[in-house]
Amino acid sequence: MEKEAFLQLLSDQSELAIIGPMPFEDDISVETPILYVDGGINHKRSKEHVHFSVGDGDSAHDPKLINERLPTNKDYTDLEYALSIVPQNISIITLYGFMGGRIDHALGVLGSVSHFLDQNPSCVVLLEKVFMAHPPGHFYFEHNGTFSVLSLYEQHVSISGDCEFLLSDVEKIRPMQGLGLSNKAFGTVKISCQRPLFIYTHIE
Secondary structure (H helix, E strand, O other): OHHHHHHHHHOOOEEEEEEEOOOOOOOOOOOOOOEEEEEHHHOOOOOOOOOEEEOOOOOOOOOOOOEEEEEOOOOOOHHHHHHHHHOOOEEEEEEEOOOOOOHHHHHHHHHHHHHHHHHOOOOHHHHEEEEEEEOEEEEEEEEEEEEEEEEEEEEEEEEEEEEEEEOOOOOOOOOHHOOOOEEEEEEEEEEEEEEEEEEEEEEE
C-alpha cells in the first residue's frame, strides 16, 4: 500500500497498532491498521491487515519489505518518524514489540511517546497493555492491584479514587521520582496531570 493511501485510510479510523522489532504475544484485531517500524516487519501479520512500514532497515530481516526507507544517519528514531505521520484523528495507539530489549532503547521509546502526547492531547498510547501513556488533563482507569505513576517532567499530579495512596494536586512529582511507585488500586482511580504521564499496571 502506498503511504498516501494508508494515511487516507487512517483518516477514518480511531485506533492504530504500531509494531516494533522485539517479540510480543498479543493478538491484533484484523480491523486495526498496522504501522510496522523497521524490524517490526519481521512480525508481519496476515494480508488481511491494512498496513504500511517505515524504517532504516537495520533491524529488519529483509529491508526490501519496508515501504518507506529512512536514512541510516539521522537525528530522530524510526519510531519518532512513525509517530510524526499519525493523523490527529487517531485517539488510541498501541505499541507492540518496543519493550524488553536494551534499556536505553526502552527509555527512548518512553521519551518519544511523551513528546508525541505533548503535541497530541487527544490521544492515549498503550505499550503492550502494561504501560498507559496519557496526555495532559483528567482521566481515570479501572484496576485491581499494584500500579505506578511515572513522569518525565516535573509537574503537579493528583491521584484520587479507589486506591491506597492519594496525592493532592498541590504536590509535585519530579521526573522519574519514586513518589508515584507501588500504589494499590481496588477500583476506579482518577488522575489529573499537567504534562504526559505514564501508568504502569501490574497484575498479581
